[in-house]
Amino acid sequence: MTVTLRQALSHDLDALYRLEQVAFSGDRFSRRQLWHLLNRANALTLLAEQRSHDDGPSNLLGYGTLLFRRGTRRARLYSFCVHPDARGGGLGRRLLEALEDKALAREAEVLGLEVRVDNQAALGLYQRMGFCPERWLADYYEDGCAGWQMAKPLLSEPLAAQSREG
Known part of the structure; x- marks a missing residue:
């Protein structure tokens, strides 16, 4: 069995919904929310799936969704999960x-x-991957749990500075 990564497509909706149900106890996406994420131009979802050697059905092990907003160079990891059995x-x-x-x-x-x-x-x-806390988010989740807003620079030098030098 090998794990492959690929961009999610509309036909992955049911598998994504099932993974949401297994991976999260609250703050789960509905089918409608997942459909919207799969079909909007400013979002990208990657899947991690395990394929059997005999070209049988694949098993969804995880996914992550990025959101992009025009006019900013900051992307947002909007959702990220790995199946409990694959952690x-x-x-x-x-x-x-x-x-x-x-x-x-x-x-x-x-x-x-x-x-x-x-x-x-x-x-x-x-x-471990270089994200640092930016802001405390009191009472952020639906059950009242707090959260951290975290960020990671993806470049050692901003693109604008690179283009001035090049």
Whole structure:
């Protein structure tokens, strides 16, 4: 079995919805929200899926969605999850690195995200990958849990400075 990363398509909606139900206890996306993310021009969703050797059905192990806003060089990691059975093996890091590459390809200079303060696994991953807390988000999630807004510079030097030098 091999894990591959690919861009999500509209036909992935049901698998994404099932993963949301398994991976999150609250603040889950509805089918309508997921459909909107898959079909809007300023969003990009990458899937991590496990394919069997015999070209059988694939198994969705994780996904991440980036949002891009015109007029800014900051991308937002809007949703990120790894199936509970696939955690701890480096898949989250691999998926996040691929999402960072996609953000860079869209000329983002910074990648931001929000994370629950009680999600120690995600906080640890984000910190190990260079994300730093920017702002405390009191009572941010639907159950009242606080969160951190975090960000990571994707470039050592902003694109505007690079173009002045080049």
